[in-house]
Amino acid sequence: YKVNYAPYKNEKNEKGGLVLVIQDITEQEKLENMRKEFVANVSHELKTPLTSIKSYTETLLNGALENKEIAKNFLSVVYSEADRMTRLVRDLLQLSNFDSKKVFFNKTKNDLVKLINNSIMKLDMTVKNKKQRLEFITKYDSLEGYFDYDRIEQVILNIISNAIKYTEERGKVEVFLEKEDNTAIIRVKDTGIGIPKEDLSRIFERFYRVDKARSRELGGTGLGLSIAKEIIEAHNGLIKIDSEVGKGTEVTIHLPLKEDNM
Ligand code: ADP
Numbered sequence: 001y002k003v004n005y006a007p008y009k010n011e012k013n014e015k016g017g018l019v020l021v022i023q024d025i026t027e028q029e030k031l032e033n034m035r036k037e038f039v040a041n042v043s044h045e046l047k048t049p050l051t052s053i054k055s056y057t058e059t060l061l062n063g064a065l066e067n068k069e070i071a072k073n074f075l076s077v078v079y080s081e082a083d084r085m086t087r088l089v090r091d092l093l094q095l096s097n098f099d100s101k102k103v104f105f106n107k108t109k110n111d112l113v114k115l116i117n118n119s120i121m122k123l124d125m126t127v128k129n130k131k132q133r134l135e136f137i138t139k140y141d142s143l144e145g146y147f148d149y150d151r152i153e154q155v156i157l158n159i160i161s162n163a164i165k166y167t168e169e170r171g172k173v174e175v176f177l178e179k180e181d182n183t184a185i186i187r188v189k190d191t192g193i194g195i196p197k198e199d200l201s202r203i204f205e206r207f208y209r210v211d212k213a214r215s216r217e218l219g220g221t222g223l224g225l226s227i228a229k230e231i232i233e234a235h236n237g238l239i240k241i242d243s244e245v246g247k248g249t250e251v252t253i254h255l256p257l258k259e260d261n262m
Helices: 026-061 068-099 112-122 124-129 149-165 212-217 224-234
Strands: 002-009 015-023 107-111 133-138 144-148 172-180 183-190 238-244 248-256
Touching (some): 026 068, 107 112, 107 149, 112 124, 112 133, 112 144, 112 149, 112 172, 124 133, 124 149, 144 149, 144 248, 149 172, 149 183
Antiparallel strands (some): 002 015, 107 144, 183 248, 238 248
16 A cells, blocks of 8 residues: 655644545556566566577687588577567467457357367377377367367467476376266376475466576476466357376366357
8 A cells, every 4th residue: 555644734834634546556566566567577588598699600600600510500509589579479468469359259160179289290290209108088079168179279289388388308298088968077187296385376477487597498488278268258169177296287278159148
């Protein structure tokens, strides 16, 4: 609370008491702080790859170009840093479009089983490279519902990619699909590093990461989960995360299947 006060005077200018103004600014202040933090985060996230691009090109211009092997090496760093910036800007633009409600969700009749199978196929190489097992467990041959296929696929790909990323080699990732009333329940469970209890409540915040260095190394932008939440909530669904350090993480998504879930 913000408290302002002034002595009270009547028409004859005689003092008598005090005027108190109590204002609840905590919410407003919180939003302002979040905005500031967000801008600081964006600046930092853009500055890191830029610094790296600058120093590598500088070294190339100063003679490193003469050595073909070194030049190739440096250029691949420049390329991957530019790539990181592209991903970051793409994610930021998507979030900004959600914020200004510019996004149109194309909810059409789709099959969730097909969507999950396709997502798993797309991640096949990543899983093989880490010698992990990725399993899809469901009793359904098909499960139809009204949702934006591309956006839901984006969410599923992101959640499964996270499970793969934050799980060691030879670990296991399982995707379960169930149905309750008219809601699909998708669970992605991994045997990975887990998330400390104190971080769990903040994990859907923009740029919130347990281990910034590790996330960056793995190519993360720190925006994936916040985008996933926006998309699921735009479908009137919900997304939650449970985890235990050293044991694994489970992300649960409730996705309404009926046509009128706008
Ligand atoms: P990032 O691009 O960093 O992966 P996300 O928004 O997708 O960003 O996730 C935010 C953070 O949540 C990650 O940096 C990581 O610390 C944590 N996280 C997400 N999924 C998992 C998981 N399956 N296991 C462990 N940690 C996870």
